[in-house]
Amino acid sequence: MIADGLQWIHFGYLVGPFRANHWFVWIGTLYIAFTVPIIAISKRRYPRKFLSLFRLHVFGNLLAFLLISLHFSGQINRPAEFYPDLGTGLTLYIIMILLVATGFTHRFQLIPQIKSQTRKFVHVGLSFSFYMIMGIHILHGLGFL
Numbered sequence: 068m069i070a071d072g073l074q075w076i077h078f079g080y081l082v083g084p085f086r087a088n089h090w091f092v093w094i095g096t097l098y099i100a101f102t103v104p105i106i107a108i109s110k111r112r113y114p115r116k117f118l119s120l121f122r123l124h125v126f127g128n129l130l131a132f133l134l135i136s137l138h139f140s141g142q143i144n145r146p147a148e149f150y151p152d153l154g155t156g157l158t159l160y161i162i163m164i165l166l167v168a169t170g171f172t173h174r175f176q177l178i179p180q181i182k183s184q185t186r187k188f189v190h191v192g193l194s195f196s197f198y199m200i201m202g203i204h205i206l207h208g209l210g211f212l
């Protein structure tokens with residue numbers, strides 16, 4: 068994000084009809100939206116594959132977060148005359164940061180005073196906010212709200 072902000076790297080070029088950083092956010096968002104529930108169900112159905120599925124959850128979501136962060140950086144560094152009206156997108160990015168932070172807190176038991184069930188409850192609860200705000204953000208971005 069720093070490299071993008073300082074214009075050392077640049078993802079505003081067109082890939083087909085859309086800019087590269089728009090493809091990034093769509094891939095990252097679709098990945099999270101579909102794989103999170105698929106992995107959660109698969110973990111219960113194939114308990115022996117728990118570790119591999121769990122690693123996929125962590126590393127896949129971190130990679131998706133990287134793609135989403137590059138898009139966010141593109142948005143907040145837009146020139147003043149085209150500056151976006153920060154609202155639902157900013158809220159969504161804050162939710163993403165909280166998801167990653169609570170994921171790490173749960174994974175590495177960073178705050179052992181908080182019970183494991185509570186840590187997981189907060190992490191999973193935030194993913195519901197992600198789905199709800201994403202729906203609102205897309206409708207708002209496309210001009211339906």
Ligand code: HEM
Pocket residue numbers: 092093096135138139142143151152153154155156157158159160163204205208209
């Ligand atoms: C977690 C994923 C995403 C994040 C963090 C994000 C972030 C942002 C931010 C910060 C803005 C600037 C305006 C605002 O704050 O509302 C924005 C604008 C926009 N986003 Fe997203 N976005 C995400 C996913 C998506 C997806 C999947 C779409 C698919 C349609 C989308 C469509 C748009 C559109 C059309 C705008 C332009 C609004 C304008 O120019 O005023 N975003 N996004």
Ligand code: HEM
Pocket residue numbers: 099103106107108110121124125128129132163166167169170171173174187190191194197
């Ligand atoms: C960024 C998007 C993310 C979303 C939407 C998300 C969502 C979820 C959901 C819904 C669950 C419950 C799955 C189940 O009950 O089987 C879960 C579990 C978990 N997630 Fe995430 N997560 C994300 C990122 C991360 C990251 C980056 C980490 C770690 C660094 C992480 C660590 C964990 C842990 C430790 C569990 C508990 C696994 C278990 O006890 O079965 N998550 N996550």
